[in-house]
Every structure is written in structure tokens, then in C-alpha cells.
Amino acid sequence: MLMYHTSYWRLSKIMLIVKILLIIILAPIIGGLLTGVDRIISARLQGRQGPPVLQPFYDVLKLLQKESIEVNLMHRFFIYISLIFVMFTTVIMLLGGDILLAIFALTLGSIFFVLGGYASNSPYSLIGSERELLQMMAYEPMVLIAAVSLYYTNHSFFIKNIVSHDLPAIVFLPGVFLGLIYILTIKLRKSPFDFSMSHHGHQEIVQGITTEYSGTDLAIIEITHWYESIIALTLVYVFFAAKSPMSHLLAIIACIIVYLFEILVDNCFARVKWQHALNTSWVITAVLSIVNLAILSFFM
Amino acid sequence: MKFIKKSPWILHYDGSSCNGCDIEVLACLTPLYDVERFGVINTGNPKHADILLITGSVNDQNIPVVKQLYEQMANPKVVVAVGICATSGGIFADCYNVVGGVNKVLPVDVYVPGCAARPEAIIDGVVKAIAVLEEKQKQMKNNK
Numbered sequence: 472m473l474m475y476h477t478s479y480w481r482l483s484k485i486m487l488i489v490k491i492l493l494i495i496i497l498a499p500i501i502g503g504l505l506t507g508v509d510r511i512i513s514a515r516l517q518g519r520q521g522p523p524v525l526q527p528f529y530d531v532l533k534l535l536q537k538e539s540i541e542v543n544l545m546h547r548f549f550i551y552i553s554l555i556f557v558m559f560t561t562v563i564m565l566l567g568g569d570i571l572l573a574i575f576a577l578t579l580g581s582i583f584f585v586l587g588g589y590a591s592n593s594p595y596s597l598i599g600s601e602r603e604l605l606q607m608m609a610y611e612p613m614v615l616i617a618a619v620s621l622y623y624t625n626h627s628f629f630i631k632n633i634v635s636h637d638l639p640a641i642v643f644l645p646g647v648f649l650g651l652i653y654i655l656t657i658k659l660r661k662s663p664f665d666f667s668m669s670h671h672g673h674q675e676i677v678q679g680i681t682t683e684y685s686g687t688d689l690a691i692i693e694i695t696h697w698y699e700s701i702i703a704l705t706l707v708y709v710f711f712a713a714k715s716p717m718s719h720l721l722a723i724i725a726c727i728i729v730y731l732f733e734i735l736v737d738n739c740f741a742r743v744k745w746q747h748a749l750n751t752s753w754v755i756t757a758v759l760s761i762v763n764l765a766i767l768s769f770f771m
Numbered sequence: 772m773k774f775i776k777k778s779p780w781i782l783h784y785d786g787s788s789c790n791g792c793d794i795e796v797l798a799c800l801t802p803l804y805d806v807e808r809f810g811v812i813n814t815g816n817p818k819h820a821d822i823l824l825i826t827g828s829v830n831d832q833n834i835p836v837v838k839q840l841y842e843q844m845a846n847p848k849v850v851v852a853v854g855i856c857a858t859s860g861g862i863f864a865d866c867y868n869v870v871g872g873v874n875k876v877l878p879v880d881v882y883v884p885g886c887a888a889r890p891e892a893i894i895d896g897v898v899k900a901i902a903v904l905e906e907k908q909k910q911m912k913n914n915k
Contacts, residue, residue, distance in 0.1 A: 510807075514805070514807060517802065518802040519802045519805040519807065519808075520805050520808050521805075521807060521808065522807050522808060522809075522810050523810075526777075526778065526810050529774050529777035529778045529810055530774075530778045530810065532774040533774035533775050533777065533778045533821075536774060536775065536908065537775075537821075537845050537846070537847070538845040538846040538847075538911075539845065540818060540843075540845050677815060677816050678814075678815070678816050678819070681816075681819075682816060682818065683818060684818065685818040685819060685845040686845050689818075689819060
């Protein structure tokens, strides 16, 4: 009996490790494919043919083969730490772990990324870092309120408990969900809120935080962004998934629709000033989530 | 596999061009030619770029700028001189402040003549530059 028990325990441990490895490998692949689809759709919206779907992978593999110019030691170090925390967040979220822990780990990852920007003395990089901090100020309250609201309706911070209720969270929290969609634009680095760094061509601050990064380091930043896209879409997923298997399919469809919507917004709007981003996201966070929670407290 | 062939990122610098060639360079990015099909991105940042496109001749004022841009690019890197001014100085060659073509300052790998160079010619030049880039990467690997 004891033998059986230990072997079972060992098997579950191995399963967990396999799951973690699968998440770490598959998440950036899916994120990269999403970016590839994004680039094709953006090109088609502009009347162009666009690059192949695998273009983001070609870019990253090319960057890995290039020389990495070292500005200083810390400059590179922060990027790798940032990647580790973002990977950690992805693993927690996709294993159904504590959403609050995931959000804090993600924030830490973003902070290290900003520190990387500050580590070089390039003025463009410094402006990019400051704008990244302002972006974090803009989206962080909404993400926290989303986690608290999910706790309020499900009495658990664990994603595996949140997605196993009879009704999906979106039924109780439509306002919070809309607020989250608004700040996801910042998290996915899409126009109109892509003022700290942008994938699109040269802009006024020469790609902000990433100005001084080249070669492998730039590839790591790109991979980190792929993980972050998956994290952002997991937040959407949590709102739609419930006990029935059909709802999980619905949640994946919702993620795809949200991503397509973000691409459309990206192509329809010009970049705004940071004041506008900060003000609107706080107002939308406050109004939508407080009204939502007030109505909810009245009925529950 | 040589991924550098599939994603050449370009940095475009206007030396003392009349803007004719610059407009043709940008025309390559428009829906008609759409070089992003081949993974070409106009980066605007030397540290991210693989190919330095220079239009216009080099003059006394922009020599340090051109040199610095080239030095900031990560290896392997190539230089493409676009337009007749960038290849030899063109009609401005005899001006008192003009030094000549880009090859007076930087090792130019591909010359794209024309006034202004047509987008098709520029794309052709970039394709030639990619071959040079591949060669340079091979050398870089051998030297390691």
C-alpha cells in the first residue's frame, strides 16, 4: 500500500514537471504565432500582403545569431530576470494557481524590464522606461481590481477554483471585464497605448526601452512579450471558463475575438499622450468596476 | 539555417539627399512593393538594424554621424549606397563641402545607382545585400 502510495506520489510529481515544461515551451510558440497572425492581419488592413506567419520566429532566431552589444552588465541581467518572472507568472496562471501571486510576479517582471531600460544611459531608453512606469500605473489598478472581483464572486484567488463554477465570471462581472479589455491594449503593447516601446517602425523615441538592446537581448525581450500575450489572454479566459467543457471552448473563442479586436484597435488609432492613457484608464477602471461591484453587492 | 536571409532589418539614413531617393526607399514599404513580405522592417535604430541604407552624398558635417551609426550596428552588417549621390557624389561631387560617395567613409557592399533609384532597383540592392550579409555571418562563425 505504501509502495503504491509513493509511486503514485512520484507519478504526480513527474506529471507536474512535464506540465510545467510543456507550458514553458508551448506558451511562447503560441504567443509567437499570435504575433505572426497579428502582423498578417495588420498588413491586410493596410492593403499589403504582409510577412509569413512564422516571421516573428525568423526575427528572433536571426537576433539570436547576431552579435549582442553589451552596454553594461546590469543592462543585460535585468532582461533575463524579467523573462524568468514572466515565465513564472505564465506557469502559475496556466496551472490554475493563485491569480494574486501571478499578478505580483508579473509586476515584478515588468519592474525588472523598466530597470533594464534605466540601466543604460541612453535618453531614449530613459524616456521609454518612464513611460513604461506610467503605463504600469495605468493598468495595474484594473488588474488588481479584476483579481479582487473574481475573489468576490468565487471566494477564491485560485484560477482552478474560479474556472470550475456553474456560471462563468463574466455573468457577474461584465463591467470589470470591459475595463480589463481597455487596459489589455496597454499590456499587449498596442496603439493607442504603445508609447513606451513599439514594434511598428521608428517612432519618436526610437523604440523606447529597447533602444540599447541588440542581438540575443532583443530576442529575449521579444520572447518575454510572447509570454505576456499569453498571460493577457489567460486573464480573458478566466472570465469565460466555467464547469462545463463547452464554456472552455467558448473561453478560447472569446480570447481569439478579444485579440482580433485589439488588432483592429491597433490599426485604427494613433498613439496618444501618456496623460490621456493614464486618465482614461483610471476613470474607466473606477467607473466600470465600482458600478459593477456596487450592483453585484446589491444582489449577492 | 540562415535566418538573417528571412529578416533583414533596415536602417535608413539621409546623408545630403534631395529626398528623391528617400521617397523611393519609403515607397518600397508601401502596399505596391510591400517589402515586409520578405521580413524587411524599417527600424530607425542602428542597434536593431542589419542593413544600413544611405541616400545622398557624404559631406563634412555628417561624416561623424554616418561613422557612429555604422559603429553602433551589431555584426554582421552591410552598407548599401542608394542613388548616384551615395555611390559617387553625383552632380554634387564638385561642391566645396561634399566629400564624395559613402565609400569615402564606410566600406560599402552594394551600390544602387539611379537618380532617383527606382524602388525595384532598391529591392534588388537589398537582395544583393542579404547575400553579402549571409557571407559575413559565415565569416563571423569561422572567426569564432
